[in-house]
Amino acid sequence: MTNGHILDDTHSSERAHTDSAAQMRRSSCCITFYSNIDPMPTESSLQTSLLLAAPQRLPELRLFRRNVVVAQHGDRQTRAGLKGQADLYGYVRGGTVIELELKGHRTAVSPEQKAWAAWCAEWGVPFLLLRARGGESAEETVERWLGEIEAVVRAPRS
Numbered sequence: 001m002t003n004g005h006i007l008d009d010t011h012s013s014e015r016a017h018t019d020s021a022a023q024m025r026r027s028s029c030c031i032t033f034y035s036n037i038d039p040m041p042t043e044s045s046l047q048t049s050l051l052l053a054a055p056q057r058l059p060e061l062r063l064f065r066r067n068v069v070v071a072q073h074g075d076r077q078t079r080a081g082l083k084g085q086a087d088l089y090g091y092v093r094g095g096t097v098i099e100l101e102l103k104g105h106r107t108a109v110s111p112e113q114k115a116w117a118a119w120c121a122e123w124g125v126p127f128l129l130l131r132a133r134g135g136e137s138a139e140e141t142v143e144r145w146l147g148e149i150e151a152v153v154r155a156p157r158s
Contacts, residue, residue, distance in 0.1 A: 041138040043104050047087060049142045050102070054090075057146045061153050063090040063100070084112025086120075086127065092153050099127045100149070105134045126152045 041049075047065065054063050066089055068081035086099035099120050101113055109117075109129065120127035130145045 040105060040132065040134070041141070043087075043102055043107065043132075046104075046132060046138060046141055046145075047102050049138055050145055051088070053142050053146060054149070058150055058153055060093040061090050061098070061149070063088050082112075082116070084110060084114075084116040086113075086116060094157075096153075096157070097125055098149070098152060099125055101127070101129050102145075103129065103131045105132045105136075107131075128152060 051063055051065065054061060066081055066085055066087060068083060068085055069079070071078045071080075086101040088100040088102065090098045090100065092098065099116070101109070101117070103109065117127050117129065119125075128148055130148060132141045133144075136144075
């Protein structure tokens with residue numbers, strides 16, 4: 001993402017499980033799917049892996065997890081963050097901020113997340129929608145994401 005453009009690596013033609021890749025076994029109590037493809041990692045596990053791998057690959061970038069919560073304290077309510085804000089945010093040495101929204105290969109982007117991406121574009125804040133791809137290992141996903149982040153972080157600044 002540069003100058004307010006959103007990068008989305010979604011490839012709708014890719015699917016994690018096809019009829020040829022998955023076999024179905026029926027039993028009296030349930031239906032179980034078997035596949036030669038490793039189960040897809042969760043968004044949470046991918047986020048943890050990315051947070052651990054980023055400092056080695058991109059030492060000029062510091063990533064942070066954003067928690068968007070509402071806590072009730074008796075009759076008082078406390079909010080942290082805005083609904084729709086990106087999962088991660090980071091600071092690049094020199095002051096650039098980057099926003100990263102992580103998605104599984106089948107997870108939809110909410111209207112609030114789209115609004116946050118639009119706000120980032122309007123304000124010139126780099127925003128990346130990083131989506132896992134079906135059939136991709138956690139290591140492959142994180143490595144691809146690091147490459148996409150690196151392209152933004154190391155892009156010439158205007």
